[in-house]
Every structure is written in structure tokens, then in C-alpha cells.
Amino acid sequence: MRFYQEFIKGLWKEIPPFKLVLGLCPTLAVTAAAANGFYMGMATTFVLVCSNVLISMLRKVIPSKVRIAAYILVIASFVVIVEMMMKAYVFPFYQILGIFIPLIVVNCIILGRAEAFAAKNGVLYSFADGLGIGIGFTIALTFLGAIRELFGVGSIWGFAVMPATYMPFEFMIKAPGAFVCLGVILGLMSLVGKK
Amino acid sequence: MLNSLYEILMPLRAAKNLDKLPVNAVPAPEFLYVHLKQHEGAEAAPVVKAGDEVKAGQTIGWAMDFMSADVHAPMDGKVVDIERQPNPYGGFSSVVVIKTEGKRKSVESTPDPDYLSKTNGELLHRIRRMGVMCEGPAPPSIHSIFNPYMCPSRLVAHVGRDPLPPVDTLIVTAIDEEPIVSINQYMITRQSNDVPEAIKLMKKLSVVTGRTVLACLDTQKKEAEKAASGEAEVRIMSGRYPGTLRELTVWRLTGREIPAGASPMSVGVAVIPLRTAIAALKAVRDGIPQTSMIVTVAGDAVTPPQMVDALIGTPARDILKFCDVPEAPIKKLVFGGPIRGKSQFSFDMPITKGVNTIVALKVDKLVPIAENNCINCGACVEFCPARLQPNMLSRHCQFRVFDEIVKKHITACLECGVCGYICPSRRPMLQYFQNAKQQMKLPRKGNML
């Protein structure tokens, strides 16, 4: 039961960029299209789950004074592994995500979950937490990407949905558009949360 | 007359020619309500009781501390009661209710032509016994002007500073601080005979070592030079409103800036309004106690504006009736000038020694003031005489970030109200600042002399 709760909280109650307002760097940078957001979310999820599990295993070994350094080491290793694996076997994904993969290292969600959850809880729950938060992150990024792609390009996941005469609102897929879009979603989320 | 004040963004100028108006004495009303607190400091102690017969000029309240002055009966009559009533300047104070008899009589006097041979201490004592006060919400008595150390409220501002320097400049000012107020202007044209002697007395009391200046409006240069007759150098100044404040008068005449909250004495300057100086002269020379006020009645409900001589304790209703002003259209009654005056809730409020003007306003000329957004137009910053940033300060006050306003030196605020007067958003600027000062227990700017 608790496993389920730890998993489900990441999907709405603590959905990372919207409720926790963490991990804004990839949220703003890669969500120009729904697919980009999805792949970035999946890569992050993989790293998050792996690092959560490993850190949870090592939580009694790592002295608290050097824990951040140890976490970063673990996280960075997984990120590099993901990058190399992607390059070698799924190069098209790597082409889309490109420079954003190394940025996962400094994504505060991963360090945040390691510090706030994995360092205090068992392996199973840490796995659930990592998976839940990761999937929540993926949903959020895909959602944001879909909105920006819909208005900015006129398509979702590459499929044109707007009529051919639609003049794309290109502001949405540019950097300032990401800020405005995220800001509006954050505002609406907190409005919904209030009621 | 007041209509000219509703000029858009024009600087407030001193009212012209109000001092030329005839002054009629208001007949004594049936009941006079004489407050025992008409000054800074403690309330005076009553020395009469209900049922006593009093004569005009008889002491009815005995000053209890150094800052206050005695209170005298303005008319012959019978004390009906001594009761607590609302004071026009806030709070409650004891009121001696006198039922007057018949016609208004002149006050009994004890002249002393040899007053200049007396010591300063004796003169100040006599002035205090005669109840001479300045005007304003918490008017200082004349003896406390020359001895700020003796007043606890003044002393706070001087703690930690250098000892007071000797007075090297004495400024007798015939400029009224606010636009409609015209009592000091009136003195220079209508009571010019007493001006040289009053200046001489002030020189003696302040032990001035340097120059003596008679400051007057640029429109009154000739009269002032005639009136001063060589006793003081005449300096003219424009009557643009915030510049007429005492602090800024000192700054414009001497170039010295008075530290926040301190009296002008701390920079070696003594400032005396001309009316107070003449009242003091009358007290020591002629022995006349202060029992009446020359009051300007103006405002858009009053056409034309008038000047009347009213006994202290006369309710505003009787003054308005004497001036033929209908009460119905009046929606706001202000004791004091139109900017910093105190609005009253009742026509029955009696005047005190602090009231030199009654402004009656109709509602259609009043603008709605509300907590609107500041649009950051910068008008208040441009016009602020203390060179503060009222726009930011008012926001801090509005959202109760009071630590920030102390850091931003709200104590330097002169509470002149110009920011509120020109604000296009119609924000209650002065109210914000006064409230914040009260919350933070900071010294308020009264009529600081």
C-alpha cells in the first residue's frame, strides 16, 4: 500500500515542475515539442530510478558530510551511462536530446529526491518514489511540450492538427514562450489547488 | 478663493489678499466650551468649579508642565460644568463650559511698560501665565521654542547630538505654512505698529548673536519693510506651499538642514511666527491674555472667504452662522489649513488656540481617495520637499513592511501632504505615513518649531 502511495504522489500531488517547481532547466529547454519532452522525461526517469535505488542501498554507508559529493558521483555516472548507451544504440533519440542529457546531472529533481527521499527510505520505496516522480516529470514535460508544439508549430507529436492555413504562433516554441507557458500553467495549477 | 487651488498639478500658492479682508468680532455664543488642553504637554488643571462666576481674562486652567500654558476665561459668565469632551485635535479633554452674559467685553489687562528691563526668565514666565501659544495640532508654547531641552518630546530628537549651539539667526516669519491660512500675513499689514517691538522682544528672548530676519511673502515686501523699520532684515520668499514649511523656510534662508525630528535650535536658528511674537508682546507689555483667535473662514462652501475674531471656545457652528454660511452643503469641516488641517465630525466643535482657519468643503469637490495601485508616475518624488521616495514608502506602508520604511528614513518626512495632493492614483499617502509612524512609535511631525 505504501509502495503505491509513494508511486502515485509523483503523478499529481508532487508532480515535479508544476508542484515542486524543480528541474526547470530541462522543462524550459527541451519542451519545444511533445516528443522531446517525452524522451527527456524517460531519460530522467531512468537516471532517477537507478540513482534512487543505489543511493538508498548506500544510505547507511555514506557519511552525511560527504553525501552530496557521493550522490553527484552516482548520478553523474548513470547520466554518462545513459548518454553513451543512447549514442550507441538509439542514436536518433540522442540527436533530439543532444546536449540536454549531460544536464540531467544538475537536474535538481534527482539530487532533491536523493536527498529528501532515498537517503531516508528503503530500497523498495525509493524505487517507487523515483518511478513515480520520474513518470510525473515525463507527463509534465510531454504536456508542456504538447501545448507549445500545438500553438507554436500546429502539430502534436509531429502530426499536424491545426488546419493548413494556421500561422504558427512561434513565440510559444521560443525560450520566452517556455517561460510564459510554464508560468501560466503554474498559476492555473495553484488556482486549482486552492479550490 | 479656494477654487483656484483646484488647479491641476499647479503648485499651491499662498492665498492672495485674504489679509486685506475686514475682521469682524463674532458675538459671544450662549455657551463657550473652553478646552483645558490647547497645547502640547499635559492638560491644564481647572482652578474654577461649577457655579463659579468668572471674569474675562481670569485664569481658569493652571499649566501643569513646562510645555503647556495657562487657560483663561474668554468672557464674563458663569461656569456651568466641567466635563470631558472630544478635543478638536484628537482624544478627550476637560472642557470648562461657561454660560456667557450679554455683550462681549474687553479683557482686563495689567500693563507693564517697563518689560524690557525684566530678565528673560521673568518674561517667559509671564508669557506662559498669559497663555500665549502657536497654532497647529499640538502647538508649542513660546517658552518651549527657546528651550527645547526642557520639553521631553523635543529632547528625544536631541539625544546623542551635539549640545545646542547659540542662536545666531532669528527668523520671525510672516509666512503662513498653508495656502488658505493668512494670520501671519494679516499681522504684517494690519498690526504693523507692533512688529518692531515684537521683533525686539524676540531678539531679547532668543539671545540672538547674529542676524535677525523677517521673512515675508514676495507680495508683501513693501509692507514688511515698513513694518520692520530696521529692526530686522526683510527677506522675501515665494508662497509656494511645501516651501513655506518652517523646516524649509530655515533651509531656504540659511542653507541649514534640520535633522529629522529635531528643532531648528539644533542648527542655531530660532523660528517664531509673527502672530505668536505679537501675542507674546501683548502679553508682557499690555498684560492681555490670549482669549480669542483671528480665524480665516474659507473653502468652496464659503463665498467669499472671511476673517473673523472669535473667542476661544466658540463652536464652529456659531462662527459659520455669523459668516452666513449654510451648513447643509458642507460635507467636510477642517480646523487648520486645507492640507494638514484636522477634519471635524461635528459643527459643535469649539475652536482652541491651535485653530487659525476653518475650511468648509462641499462633497462634489472632494475626490475619492482609495487604495489604488501606485502607477509609479514619479510626481511625488519630484515634489517631495524632504527628497524622499514617497511612492516606494507608501507601498511599504500599504503592505506593512515597516522595517523598510525606517531604513528609508521616513523620519525625515515633513508630513506636508504634497504627495497625496498630486497623486494621480489618489492614494492616501499622508495617511499611510502617519499610520506607519504611529505603528513604529516614531516621532510625528507636529508644528515643530
Place this chain on the structure above:
Amino acid sequence: MKSSGLIVDVGPHIHGGNSIARTMHNQIIALIPAIAVGVYMFGAGAIRAIAVAVAAAVVFEYLMLRALKKPASALADGSAALTGLLLVLMLPADVPWWVIVVGVGASIVIGKMLFGGLGAYPFNPVIVGWVILLLSWPGLINKWPRPNHMQWGGIAESLPAQTTIEIMKRYGVQMSDQFSILDSFLGFQPGGIGSVAGLALVIGGVFLIARNIISWQVPVGFIAGIFIFGGIYHAVDPTMYASPLFHLVSGTTLFCIFFLAPEHTTSPNTKWGKILFGLCCAALTIVIRTHGTHANGSARFAILLMNLLVPFFDRIRPPILGLPKKSKEAAADA
């Protein structure tokens, strides 16, 4: 003692009569000459665009006021109409109506109301709306119709309708020497509906300064800056850099000087701060025009960037009255 039903409050008991509505209405009045010239130059298309913009602005403002639970009476102050008007005057007269609606919506919703409405926004909402349009449909809002009555002795006829700035950027400064400064000043140049007519804008600006709606410091600082920095470039190499007069009359420079830069909320408050703000805007304008890619919107980008620095300009102010000498540094910090 009985209350007589009088109003009791704190002074000042009289008011100078200034109001937000007066400020905004006067700015709209000041735009009338520019609008008139725009209509004369670009015909009915200009009227259509202005009508769409003002209507859209009022509707968006009303919706946002309702959504934010603010009194709808705030509409009457005219600030929404002014925002819409200022935005559309920078656009070409034949721009599609939906571009105007989106631009005005972006101005009002994103640039203005989401920050808290009048007085709270850090950036000039008009420029925010324009930048969003520029990022989205640069092709649509940089395609200028040729003014109806334009006569440019030969040279311009062979060129597509570009603003004089674009022509200078693309074909070199020699080309820009062939335009008559006077013609440009009178409005005979391609450009936005209201931003072409220099003379009309100057009339409006002088009106605003005379009515005390805007202070003279920002425009004067801006114009002085154009002459100083443009003059320096021009003096260094007249064959490479255009003259300051050219910079002044072309593009939206004069529009920015009198209507966008002195906008109350996004400009400094203190006298010297305002002058410096104008100078810095001018310097950035010249630099962006000379070295940057978005030469056409240089003045607007300059203002947008300088809006960020307004709190710092506000710190340039005289010492507070009566403050002891030793704490004057502390006053500067506050």
C-alpha cells in the same frame, strides 16, 4: 456632542485634480496627430487596424479584470485603450486582424495584467506585445505597405517597401543618404501606422510635456543621446555610419522617445535617473542599430532592456533632507 455627518479623514483635504484617467486620455489625445498622418498615408486599412486594436484591448482588459476580481470600473481610465493604440501604431497598416488581436492580448494579459495591472509591470507591456508578435510572425509585421503619397525620387521605387533603417542596414549608409530627412520627418516613409510621422509625434510629445503628463527629462535625454552617440559614430566614419538626424527621424525612434520610453511605470522617477535612462536608451538604440540584427526594432529593444535597470536609476537621487552627514552613504544604500 452630536455627530453632524461630516467626513472625517486625514489630509490633504483638497486634491490637485490629477488622475490616471486624465493621464491616459491626454496621451490618447497626443496621439491624434500621428493617427491622422497614419490614416492619410495608409488609408482605410489604418482605421480598421486601430479600431480592431482598441476594441480588442478593452475586451481583454475587461476579461482580465473579471478574472482577477478587480472592479471593472478601472476600464474607464483608458489605460487599456492606450496600450492597444500604442501597439497598433507600430504595426503595418495591412497587418491581418488576428495578428493585432493576438498582439494586444499578449500586451494586456501577459505584459500587464498578469503582473498585477497598471503600475506593477516591470516591462512596457506595449513592447512586450510587440516582441511576442516579432518572435511569432516576423514576416507579417515587418512587411510594410508603401505610403500612399510617397515620392522618393526614383531610388525607392525599385526597392521593396522597407523601412529606411532596413535599407540602410542592407544596402549601406550611402543609400540612406539619398532619403530626404524632411520627407521622413513628415511621414513619407514605409513603417508602422503611427510611427512614421515624426512631426506629428513631436507635436504630441510637446503637448504631453506642456500638460505635465510626462516629464521632459526622458525625451530630452533620449534625443541628446541619439545626437551624442550617433554623432560619435558618424564623426568617426561618415561613410560607414548614418547621421544622428537620420537615426532620429527613421524607424520608431521618435515614437519611442515620446510615448514608450517615458511610460510612467517603467521609467525612473528621479530627475537625473530619467536623464540617464534616456541617454542609455539612446546609446543602446544606436549600438543595436549599428551592430545588431534587429535594427528595425532597436529603440524598442533598448527600452525593454533599460526597463530592467529602472530600479537602479531610481537610486540616483539627492540626499534626504536633514540627514546627518555620516549616514548619507546609508541613505544611498536604502
Place this chain on the structure above:
Amino acid sequence: MRDIIKMIVVLSVISATTGAALSYINNVTAKPIAAAEFQYLKEPALKSILPAYDNSLVEDKIEFAVGEGESAKTITVYPAKKDGKLLAIALETFASSYGGDLGAMVGYDIEKKRLSGVSITTMSDTPGLGTRTKEPKFIDQFKDVPLDVTLALKADGGGIDAVTGASISSRAVCKAVNDALGIIRDNGENIISEVK
């Protein structure tokens, strides 16, 4: 003291372990990465611009030095052969664009003495705007361009229609292609003879 030793030991162990894991994975993936990079980056570009060929481009590619002095650089030339006969060559040139360097693979048909096509290999411009230069509508304008032409956008007085709103990216493509044209003009004979 014990704490410090523990810290050092734990950190060292973690570092060593991760380091070892990474170097192992690096070794394993080195070859697939190189193959994937060619397969996904260069090959599609080459395929789209070269006529049908049957040789291995990776094995036959040559390095060629062009320019003198400061502008000297080495370019990689890919020859396309069918049945041993040289049909076309391709080379990559770069130009600076909105978001950084833009790489264009330019194919040259030796028979026709015209460009056989241009393809964008690397670019980091705005997605959906600058990246639209990859679309056939724009890029096909460079097909069959003879050697002696200098390309320019219509706005600059040339004949190329720019991508709406992405004139900087479009201009960068023109410049890269112009560079390639120059190289082929100046060194074409040498390259062909060396490739043969």
C-alpha cells in the same frame, strides 16, 4: 578521526567503482557510437545528395588540404563510385548562423558539372524556424546550380527564396554552399585526380 577516514574510504570506493564502470562501458560502446554517428549524421546527408553508389564512403574518403596561409584547412571529401567509376564527390563546409555553426554537405556531380544537392548536417538554430532550412522547399533550390554562380537570398539581390522568418539561417546556408562552390572551382581537378 574515524569519521574522516570513513569519508575518504567511502568516497574513494564510490569513485573507483563508478570510474571502472564508466571506462568499461566506454570501451564497449566506442565502436557502435562511431558507426552510429556516421550512419545517422553523414550517411543520410550523403545519400540524399549523391547519385546511387555502391562503394563504402567511409573507406574511400580522403583528407584534402585547401587554401593557403590563414585560411588553410583540411576538408574531408567523400567520393561516390558505381562499378569503379567516379560519379560525384561530396564535401562539408561550415558557416556561422543564428545559433552557432551550421554544416552543409554539398554534393557535386562530375558529369553534369553542377551541384547534385545540398543537405544540412549540423545546426543548432531555433527549432521550427531555422531548422526549416532543412525542408526540401528551401534546400532543393540548390540542386543543379552550376559552378560559376554566387548564391544569394532574394532580399540580398540573389535568386534564393529565404525561409520566412529565418533569413539568418538561410543566409548561412548560402554562404556555406558558396564556400563549397569556391573550393570545387579552385581545387576540383586536383580532388578528382586524387580520388581516382
